[in-house]
Structures are given as structure tokens and as C-alpha cells.
Amino acid sequence: MKIKVVIAGGTGFVGQGIIQLLSPEKFEIHSLSRHDYVSRPTDKTIYHVVDLANSSELHNIIADADWVIDAVGILLPNPIKGVTYRNSSYEPAKYLIDQLIKQTNANFLFVSANSGPFFMKPYLNAKRAVEKLMNQSLSGRAYIVYPGIIYDKSRLSSFIPGILLSHLVKVPYFKKLRPISRQSFSLEIQRILNGKHSHLEEKI
Template identity: 45%
Template sequence: MIITIVGGTGLVGQGIFKELAQVADYELHSLSRNGKSKDNLVEPVIYHAANLNETGDWQELLQKSDWVIDAVGILFPSKSKGITYEKNSIQPAKIIIDTIVDSKNQCLFISANDGPFFMNDYMRAKKEVEAYGQKRLKSRFVSVFPGIV
């Protein structure tokens, strides 16, 4: 089974890889902007650098994966750095979903089901991705709601 985590070098992605690497003999791939660094290596994960806004080999990887796990996103925006929920959470998720819409694989989205009032925009972003994924992928789109990560 081929499992690819988009956002695989982040805290959530690395945590999932650590668990998967212990459980079974999966072919594990991480897709992120920078590929890998010495600080985030989980064996036997294969690390790939990709820009989701550009055409590349990453699209074929997602299409051939049995499971694509979306662990991309931000907790808080930063106007000074140009980091927004739309640009850094919603758009990457939509690109992932659109890339695999004609494949037979499954998509697992790391969502959230509740948060304090100051996280309303974060929650709206998660709900927007959930609605888009369910519309485009139907039953192939699965949302999970972990606790505080």
C-alpha cells in the first residue's frame, strides 16, 4: 500500500509517519515544500520536495497512492509574512483534491471539529475544505478530528 502525506515534514505528518512506520510494511512518501531536513527524518519515508502551484511529478505520486493524507495547513495567519488560511490551508487542499479526483484512491483530511472563539477563521477554513472534498470526492474523502496537536 502506498501512503503519501502532503505536509509530511510538519508536526502532524511526522507523527503519523512514526506510527505508520511501526505498524506495517507500507510504502511511505512525504510531500512538502522543502523535501526533508536532518531534523525530520523517519525511516523508511521517501521525502519529496514539491510546489503544489506548479505541475510536477508530485501529481503522479498522489494519483498512484492508495491513501493521500492532507496534513497541510496553518494554525494562525500572519499578515506580515503573507500567510493566510486561504493561501496556506484552503488552496493547497483544493489542489490536492482536484489532483486525485479522477483516481480511485482515498483522501484523509486532518480537520477540526471545535475551537475557541478566536479560532473561528481556522474552523471556517477546515469546514470549507471538508465541504469541497465531500463534493468532489464523495465517499473517498474522509475527515478526522484529532484533539489538540
């Protein structure tokens, strides 16, 4: 029987990296996002347009899931568009956690962050708030990974800083920024889904 994995934010940069690494022969993959997504013809993922605040919609998808992954989030808020860390990071995670408390035995895997520069403190505060909530609410089912900047050639805005930082990791400050390629990150997620430990589960 396939392992059912539901990825909130599956159409995003991080979510797509995970999806591309998971074998459809072993995993039944579902993506949750707010907007339609045009997938590749070879992509076996089931894409759902979902409002995470709609509990009945969400329940129908995750009720029999083995894993729910939260890859939702923003790096920077946008006050003009009303995008905040609360409504784009904390609240989506809370909707997922609330559903998992009520009606499933699925494991919850949250993509947090190891560290960041001083101006990213509000971003880290939102991540830590989710960590606290899930650890209180999902005892024994809460898994957290702590990457730094995730980079890939498909996104130059992350690739160039990521490559530069990866050459500076021997310096303690830059080591905490923990740059990791999207492929390497996705392989670590795959390890966890297969019941193995990942070094990303430990903060540095």
C-alpha cells in the same frame, strides 16, 4: 503489496507523528513539503520537495497512491509574511482534491478540527470549506478526522496546554476542544488506513 500513503505536510508536527507510527514493512510512505527535510537514518520515508500547485509534479507522486493525507495547515495567519488560511490551508487541499478527481482512485484523508475558541473561527471556517469541497468532489473517498489540540512532549507550546485541557474534558466546553496526544492521534490515523473506523471521524 505495501499500502502507498502520501502525506502532504509530512515534515510538520502532525505529519511526523503519523510517519513515526506507520510501519515501513506495511506502508510505502511519501512526504510532500515545500522545503528540504533532513530525516533520521532509520526513516524509510521518501521525501519530496513539491509545489502543490504544480499539477504534473503532484500527479507523478499520487497517481498510484492508496491514500493521500492532508496534514497541511496553520493555526494562525501571518499577514507580514503573507500567510493566510486560504493560501496555507484551503488552497493546498484544493490542489490535492483536483488531482484526485482527475486521475486516481486514492482515498483522501483530511485532518480537520473539532472545535476551537471564538478567536479561531476563521481557522475553523477554512477547515469547513475544505470538508464541503471534498465531500462534493470525492464521493465515497473522502475521510475526515476531527481532533482538537494535538500535543506532544517534543513541542512544549502544545504539550502544556494539551495536558491541562485533558484534565478538564468533563466540562462540556473543554470536551469540545478535544485534546489528544500526537501518538494517540497517529494511532487513530493508522486505524483508518487499515480499513477500521476511528472515533475521530465523528465530531463531538
